[in-house]
Amino acid sequence: MIKKIRLKNWQTHIDSSFEFPKGINALLGVMGSGKSSVLDAISFAFFGTFPAAQQRRIKLENVITDIFTRHDNAEVTLEFEKEDKIYEIKRKLDRKKTSTSELRCDGLLVESPASQRVTERIEKIIGIDYSTFAQVVYCEQNRLDQFLQIPRGQRMKKIDELLKIDKFETARANIVTLKNRISKSAKELETHTASLRALIDSKDIDTQKKEIEKIELEIKAFNRRLTDIKKIRDTLQKETEILQKKKNIYDEQKNREIKIMTRIEQITDELKNYTNVDDVQSYTPEFIDTQTERLNSVLKKQKSLEKEIAILEEKINTDTNNLNSGNTKLKILESRRPEIEKLKDTETKIEELKTAIEKLLKEEAGINSKIDDTTKSITALEKSDANCPTCDTPLNTEQKTDVIKEKRDQMNTFENSLVIINKEIKTEREKMTESEKKKRELLQYINLEKDILNTSETIKQIDSQLKTQKNKLEDSKKIFSSDKIKKIEQEIRRFETTKTILRHIHEKRHLEEEKKQIKINIDELKFKPEELEKKLTEFIAHDKLYSTDIVKLRSLQDMYKEKAKNLSVLKDQAKLVKTNEKQIEMMKDRLPELERFKIVLETTQIMLREQFIESINNIMEDLWFSVYPYKDYTGIQISVDEGDYILQLRNMDDTWMNVEGTVSGGERMTAVLVLRIAMSTVLAPGMKMLLLDEPTHNLDRKAVEELAETLRTKVSDIVDQVFLITHDEAMETAVTGKLYRLNRGENKEDVTEVIEI
Ligand SMILES: Nc1ncnc2c1ncn2[C@@H]1O[C@H](COP(=O)(O)OP(=O)(O)O)[C@@H](O)[C@H]1O
Ligand SMILES: [Mg+2]
Structure with a gap:
């Protein structure tokens, strides 16, 4: 129940306050005095919008008063009571800023400042949303017959929307689509599964299993055989390798022996050339070396003296030549x-x-x-x-x-x-x-003369040197006569031969010792070439056997892998067939369930519709007699015709007539007003309120009086509060609550003045 409303800068209202008690409240006033503005403000307070703004007939911000000055903001405050609680809604509309709202319950802030959230809160509290409010609570001027204004064929849909049972339709359509889809998928899956099953049946899984097991056994046996062969082969390989190593040593020793023997033979032949082999054996090489050296030094000294003399003689020769030619030139120059x-x-x-x-x-x-x-x-x-x-x-x-x-x-x-x-x-x-x-x-x-003098001087000097050297040579020759030299040379040669013989003898001795050692080595080796030959043949045979067996095993393993893979694919397919079968069964089970659900939805929707129509009709029947002052029509109902709703009146001979077309303007008005009241009662029970803007339009005097009477006596029993707007003074009699007169001059600058009567 609305208790108070205050409008600030709201259209022609600069600051208007209204208090409303329970019952029929009315706003009286001439055209343009600001009556409808109050109803718009009520709608705005509850939902942040009102029909003209919602339908974009006017811009919301244009309601801000534009008299004298262009005000920046408008404000509506509404107080209402619901279940013993007092709620206060305050909404501010701003030209430049975002609008803000707040909701208080018993003075405590509930929600602010987002308008949308405040609206959501209020809708919950009063139990209806804006669209229901706009269609059943608020009857705009000239829209009392809103129901009849909906074209035939669309009314049921509209009413379904109001009842919020239009969703049943969508749900049903979705169920049909779902059903079709499921049955299509089930069929497809069935076909696919059938072909898969045929495929599996054509290949015997058990036979394949047995084949694989057989191959498995063969592989095992093969593996055992291979291990044995490998063992033997490896042992043979090792033995062959040992023998091969021995053979290498043996060959080496033998070669060496041959070389030694050849060398000994050589040396023996060589020694045959010497006669005094046995004599020299007593000499040591060191003794021979010192002797040879001593003799060689004597020879060397002699030879170096001879060489020096030769050089000096050579020099004297050249110098003498120079001197002679100089002397010749000197003679020529003497003149x-x-x-x-x-x-x-x-x-x-x-x-x-x-x-x-x-x-x-x-x-x-x-x-x-x-x-x-x-x-x-x-x-x-x-x-x-x-x-x-x-x-x-x-x-x-x-x-x-x-x-x-x-x-x-x-x-x-x-x-x-x-x-x-x-x-x-x-x-x-x-x-x-x-x-x-x-x-x-x-x-x-002059220079030549000097040269000659020098040369002759040099010659003199060399000459004296030569003399000294020659004397030395003579002395030496006295000691080492040429015979003696020859002997020394012979001696040296003899020493050299001795040395060679000694070397040969030593080498031969050495070689013979080595030969003995080699013989021992070969004996110790105990190597027999034919043994190696035998082992090698044996190894090669086993190795070949092993290689061929490995190839055979590989091919067996490959075969096994291939077969196992095929089998696993087959098994997977069999599993898939089973899951598919289950799936198909499940899908098929779903279909009747869905069908049942669809029927339930349908029935529920029909039932809800029927219940709604029945409630509406009951209320209308009740109201009709009090509202309608004549005897021509005895009843009112909504009935279903060709799948849609029609509003009908019952005439004297009990036949139902359609309101559209048949009845007079006044009767039509009465009928839709009754329908309105019934709808608001059924669809907005949480508000128990009616906003009627000029409902008496088209009614004659008597009908207006009856309407006033009905509102006063009947409607206030059904609805808590009515806000009635009228310019008809006759309607004053309907008022059980407050009556306000709204005055406003004819000038554009005039503002609304509110007077409580
Ligand atoms: N923003 C505004 N500022 C001033 N006047 C306005 C504004 N918006 C509408 N009006 C005036 O308000 C009057 C409409 O008031 P309304 O409540 O419809 O009157 P009625 O009493 O006929 O229902 C009109 O005269 C209109 O010019
Ligand atoms: Mg109006």
């Missing part, structure tokens, strides 16, 4: 000795010639510069405005010619002297070359 005495004079003359040439060159340079100057002054004079070179006064042509002539004469004299000087220089230079040549020859001569 020029007087000249040599005059070497000093030549040098003095060269110096003099140098000075003379320098003097001449200076003179030449002087003359050359004079020639240059004269040439320049001639060139200057030849110009038109020439002055006198001496007094610097301008010259006339005659004077000029004279002076140029004079200068040219001077030039000639200079050039002549230059020729003479050049000749002189040439002569002096020739003399100079001559003298220098002479000087060089004389110096050469």
